[in-house]
Amino acid sequence: MPRVSLTVNGKAVTADVESRTLLVQFLRENLRLTGTHVGCDTSQCGCCVVHVDGRAVKSCTILVQQAEGADVKTIESLAVGDTLHPMQEAFRQNHGLQCGFCTPGMIMTAVDLVARKGHDLDDKTIREELEGNLCRCTGYHNIVKSIAAGAKAMAATTTAQAAE
Amino acid sequence: MSATGIGAAVRRKEDYRFITGKGQYTDDISRPGQTHIHFLRSPHAHAKITSIDTASAKTMPGVLAVLTGADLAGDKIGNLICGWMIHSKDGTPMKMAPHPAIAHGKACYAGDPVAVVIAETLGQARDAAEKIEVDYEVLPAVVDPAKTQEAGAPQIHEVAPQNTIFQWHLGEAAAVDAAFASAKHVTKLDIVNNRLVPNAMEPRAAIGEYDSGTQNFTLWNTTQNPHVARLVIAAFVGMAPEHKLRVIAPDVGGGFGSKIFIYPEEVVCLWASKKVGRPVKWVCERAEAFLADAHGRDHVTHAELAFGEGGKMTALRAKTIANLGAYMSTFSSSIPTYLYATLLSGQYDLPAIYCEVDAVYTNTVPVDAYRGAGRPEATFVVERLVEVAARELHMDPVELRRKNFVKSFPHQTPVIMNYDVGDYDASMRKAMEIADVNGFAARRREAEKRGKLRGLGYSTYIEACGIAPSQAVGSLGAGVGLWESAEVRVNPTGSVEVLTGSHSHGQGHETTFAQLVSERLGIPIENVSIVHGDTDKVQFGMGTYGSRSGAVGMSAIVKALEKVEAKAKKVASHLMEAAESDIVFKDGQFTVAGTDKSAAWADVALHAYIAHKFTGAQLEPGLKEGAFYDPTNFTFPAGCHICEVEIDPETGSTTIVGWTAVDDFGTIINPMIVEGQVHGGIAQGVGQALMENAVYDKDGQLMSGSFMDYSMPRAENLPPLKIDTTVTPCPGNPLGIKGCGEAGAIAAPAAVINAITDAIRTENLAMPATAPAVWAAVRAAAPALAAE
Numbered sequence: 045m046p047r048v049s050l051t052v053n054g055k056a057v058t059a060d061v062e063s064r065t066l067l068v069q070f071l072r073e074n075l076r077l078t079g080t081h082v083g084c085d086t087s088q089c090g091c092c093v094v095h096v097d098g099r100a101v102k103s104c105t106i107l108v109q110q111a112e113g114a115d116v117k118t119i120e121s122l123a124v125g126d127t128l129h130p131m132q133e134a135f136r137q138n139h140g141l142q143c144g145f146c147t148p149g150m151i152m153t154a155v156d157l158v159a160r161k162g163h164d165l166d167d168k169t170i171r172e173e174l175e176g177n178l179c180r181c182t183g184y185h186n187i188v189k190s191i192a193a194g195a196k197a198m199a200a201t202t203t204a205q206a207a208e
Numbered sequence: 209m210s211a212t213g214i215g216a217a218v219r220r221k222e223d224y225r226f227i228t229g230k231g232q233y234t235d236d237i238s239r240p241g242q243t244h245i246h247f248l249r250s251p252h253a254h255a256k257i258t259s260i261d262t263a264s265a266k267t268m269p270g271v272l273a274v275l276t277g278a279d280l281a282g283d284k285i286g287n288l289i290c291g292w293m294i295h296s297k298d299g300t301p302m303k304m305a306p307h308p309a310i311a312h313g314k315a316c317y318a319g320d321p322v323a324v325v326i327a328e329t330l331g332q333a334r335d336a337a338e339k340i341e342v343d344y345e346v347l348p349a350v351v352d353p354a355k356t357q358e359a360g361a362p363q364i365h366e367v368a369p370q371n372t373i374f375q376w377h378l379g380e381a382a383a384v385d386a387a388f389a390s391a392k393h394v395t396k397l398d399i400v401n402n403r404l405v406p407n408a409m410e411p412r413a414a415i416g417e418y419d420s421g422t423q424n425f426t427l428w429n430t431t432q433n434p435h436v437a438r439l440v441i442a443a444f445v446g447m448a449p450e451h452k453l454r455v456i457a458p459d460v461g462g463g464f465g466s467k468i469f470i471y472p473e474e475v476v477c478l479w480a481s482k483k484v485g486r487p488v489k490w491v492c493e494r495a496e497a498f499l500a501d502a503h504g505r506d507h508v509t510h511a512e513l514a515f516g517e518g519g520k521m522t523a524l525r526a527k528t529i530a531n532l533g534a535y536m537s538t539f540s541s542s543i544p545t546y547l548y549a550t551l552l553s554g555q556y557d558l559p560a561i562y563c564e565v566d567a568v569y570t571n572t573v574p575v576d577a578y579r580g581a582g583r584p585e586a587t588f589v590v591e592r593l594v595e596v597a598a599r600e601l602h603m604d605p606v607e608l609r610r611k612n613f614v615k616s617f618p619h620q621t622p623v624i625m626n627y628d629v630g631d632y633d634a635s636m637r638k639a640m641e642i643a644d645v646n647g648f649a650a651r652r653r654e655a656e657k658r659g660k661l662r663g664l665g666y667s668t669y670i671e672a673c674g675i676a677p678s679q680a681v682g683s684l685g686a687g688v689g690l691w692e693s694a695e696v697r698v699n700p701t702g703s704v705e706v707l708t709g710s711h712s713h714g715q716g717h718e719t720t721f722a723q724l725v726s727e728r729l730g731i732p733i734e735n736v737s738i739v740h741g742d743t744d745k746v747q748f749g750m751g752t753y754g755s756r757s758g759a760v761g762m763s764a765i766v767k768a769l770e771k772v773e774a775k776a777k778k779v780a781s782h783l784m785e786a787a788e789s790d791i792v793f794k795d796g797q798f799t800v801a802g803t804d805k806s807a808a809w810a811d812v813a814l815h816a817y818i819a820h821k822f823t824g825a826q827l828e829p830g831l832k833e834g835a836f837y838d839p840t841n842f843t844f845p846a847g848c849h850i851c852e853v854e855i856d857p858e859t860g861s862t863t864i865v866g867w868t869a870v871d872d873f874g875t876i877i878n879p880m881i882v883e884g885q886v887h888g889g890i891a892q893g894v895g896q897a898l899m900e901n902a903v904y905d906k907d908g909q910l911m912s913g914s915f916m917d918y919s920m921p922r923a924e925n926l927p928p929l930k931i932d933t934t935v936t937p938c939p940g941n942p943l944g945i946k947g948c949g950e951a952g953a954i955a956a957p958a959a960v961i962n963a964i965t966d967a968i969r970t971e972n973l974a975m976p977a978t979a980p981a982v983w984a985a986v987r988a989a990a991p992a993l994a995a996e
């Protein structure tokens with residue numbers, strides 16, 4: 045069995061895996077990080093989105109071996125202690141989730157979106173950027189609202205950190 | 209209104225675990241020593257299974273067992289059942305064919321399980337399944353509900369000649385015929401209500417576990433109603449006595465009806481766990497979900513609406529063929545009958561209605577309830593008829609509706625339902641204002657200048673929720689009662705646990721139910737927790753579907769709270785040495801009328817348990833009460849949705865440019881959650897109208913079997929939604945709640961199709977109205993335009 049080494053949520057991990065192991069399986073089954081979900085088998089739903097070296101990736105589309113040496117971040121890494129990430133808080137404040145199954149992928153996608161497109165996101169941009177994420181519960185209305193609010197809140201946090 | 213009480217937009221208590229990735233869905237649970245199961249499914253829609261050779265599969269690495277339908281039958285595991293008896297018009301009972309959890313002798317749809325492999329890892333189970341040799345004798349298949357009753361069509365089950373399950377009817381045929389004979393105008397429509405795949409984002413999953421020491425079974429399962437699952441698996445499938453089977457529904461990632469039913473996979477996981485002596489886990493893959501989850505809708509209908517003078521509706525008749533798939537799923541018989549034909553009166557004062565429904569078998573996966581279940585189909589029939597009639601009669605669709613609305617209540621329809629309360633015109637007026645209907649003509653002209661076609665469509669829907677009075681549904685064939693239970697447990701420190709038979713899979717009960725308790729007991733919402741989804745904790749419950757958790761589930765909590773309050777007053781009277789009749793309870797404080805004596809809620813709770821102030825002869829210690837609530841009627845949420853579309857005639861592509869919904873849900877506990885429910889329902893209704901379609905080819909192969917070819921609504925397909933409400937409190941339950949979970953899915957399809965047909969000026973358009981379909985309709989309606 046091949047051996048893989050990578051960093052997940054700041055911790056170095058090394059494991060022997062079957063070569064067909066997907067990154068999402070590795071996260072869920074080997075590391076028991078079950079916040080990353082599997083909603084499809086055709087890379088269509090985005091429930092499995094994580095960050096690999098700072099970019100949003102559908103963790104069902106790559107083998108864990110392809111993440112050799114990478115820095116992987118999952119939904120479990122966003123909150124610092126009891127303090128939620130501004131995007132998490134925005135989802136809660138704006139009722140951006142119902143059953144919660146798509147939510148980790150939505151939040152990870154949203155954080156990446158802000159990193160790429162900035163803090164001032166209009167409705168159209170957000171909807172276009174969500175093309176890889178499915179939600180069956182919310183009709184997207186409140187997800188779009190959450191992401192716009194979360195993006196703004198992230199700007200405030202960044203400014204506050206810079207001022208410190 | 210307090211900040212956390214009834215009517216407040218309280219942020220959800222359950223969200224923290226979901227946004228931090230700490231939810232516990234069935235697939236997130238790992239049992240010590242668990243094994244994995246793979247279902248080998250029939251690739252043929254209809255085939256005799258002549259032999260199954262499992263010998264080489266059994267020798268594959270990691271394999272613990274390979275089991276077939278013969279093994280299941282050998283162990284006397286019973287069939288899956290449909291729990292609602294429907295009789296045909298000739299009095300004969302529905303023809304329920306045997307439905308074994310693993311096909312035995314014959315496979316009836318592509319995806320019917322034929323064997324299972326249990327192995328140490330899922331990969332090993334899959335690899336071994338490839339070594340199973342099944343010999344099939346392929347039989348001709350039938351998938352089209354309109355063709356399955358034809359002479360010469362393949363016969364699927366011996367018990368059901370012509371593949372006909374029942375031929376049912378409702379209403380007065382003679383009265384309807386008379387009204388049609390004297391009608392001034394008749395509008396006729398042929399409607400196909402397209403077949404849908406529910407596709408909750410969390411695929412179904414199950415873990416079965418058998419404890420040989422206690423002989424107890426445990427099932428973790430993605431279910432909307434764990435107690436009903438336990439009852440059916442115990443009493444009908446015969447897996448274990450009810451008290452030896454525990455069913456746990458942990459966090460469930462959406463249901464929309466598809467997780468109500470008792471499916472083969474959970475039965476097999478339980479059975480296999482005893483056979484291999486270890487827990488057996490199954491997680492459905494999406495491709496498998498398309499094949500194996502119960503689908504929704506799939507009706508073929510001819511409907512006619514008769515009018516007298518001046519646009520007054522006089523009668524409606526409909527003939528529907530409902531596809532129930534290859535086997536009868538748990539509640540499948542009730543959907544195209546008592547949840548469909550009973551709503552054909554819509555919001556209208558219709559003197560006569562007659563509906564005939566043939567339910568049929570086809571070689572497709574079973575069809576059962578999907579968000580709205582029967583009511584979207586009924587609404588689509590009624591609201592399309594009304595809109596088309598208005599165009600034929602050259603009347604304003606608003607005026608035609610208004611003229612025919614039910615205006616006095618209670619109102620008895622010709623199809624069982626007794627509408628208790630409503631103000632349909634109020635919702636329509638408000639919606640028209642928000643949608644700026646007055647400005648539509650100008651918007652249409654402006655669009656025309658850009659070469660675009662603009663249309664406006666209405667849907668004034670009604671639904672029956674809060675199912676339902678047990679005696680009434682019993683007389684209609686239901687095998688169960690449809691009450692709900694609640695138990696309120698007060699702890700010695702005054703915090704409260706509420707055990708409910710309702711089940712939350714996204715609806716936010718942990719918040720809304722706690723709001724009710726917080727308001728009634730005057731305690732902080734943080735001090736209340738809601739317990740659900742475990743048959744070992746909650747004694748019994750009927751689960752969540754049909755927008756029943758507010759109207760029925762919360763009513764049960766109200767009843768239990770009343771008993772708790774009565775008992776607490778007795779405790780308070782001993783504590784404060786006053787007459788029980790003088791105790792007043794308000795805002796979490798007990799006071800003695802006319803004195804300054806008072807005791808806080810927590811003091812009284814503590815004294816209920818320490819029992820120092822009363823003797824056992826005077827009062828039982830403790831503070832815990834339960835209640836069962838059986839509703840007295842259905843509830844009738846209703847409202848008006850207005851959809852505005854813009855169509856590019858060159859491509860046929862439709863953009864929804866505006867959506868307004870004004871709904872009357874009665875009392876609202878949490879407006880934020882209610883809006884969310886409406887948003888989600890609209891998205892599913894828009895999906896049905898514009899994109900979603902489960903298509904089988906003539907051999908019974910599912911052509912739309914993944915998210916690549918079954919088009920799900922994405923963020924870009926939906927506009928921002930304008931949501932508002934009007935309120936007529938429901939008189940039938942203590943809180944005045946009607947229910948909101950399905951409204952959007954019920955209202956939306958007709959609103960979309962009415963808008964598109966308004967834009968393209970032809971009624972000849974089926975769902976889903978994809979770009980090619982709209983393009984073809986435009987071309988067919990205006991050949992001259994096409995020639996240009």
Ligand code: FES
Pocket residue numbers: 081082083084085086087088089090091092093102103104105
């Ligand atoms: S699980 Fe659906 S995209 Fe990865």
Ligand code: FES
Pocket residue numbers: 140141142143144145146147178179180181182409461462714
């Ligand atoms: S919240 Fe349920 S799928 Fe998005």
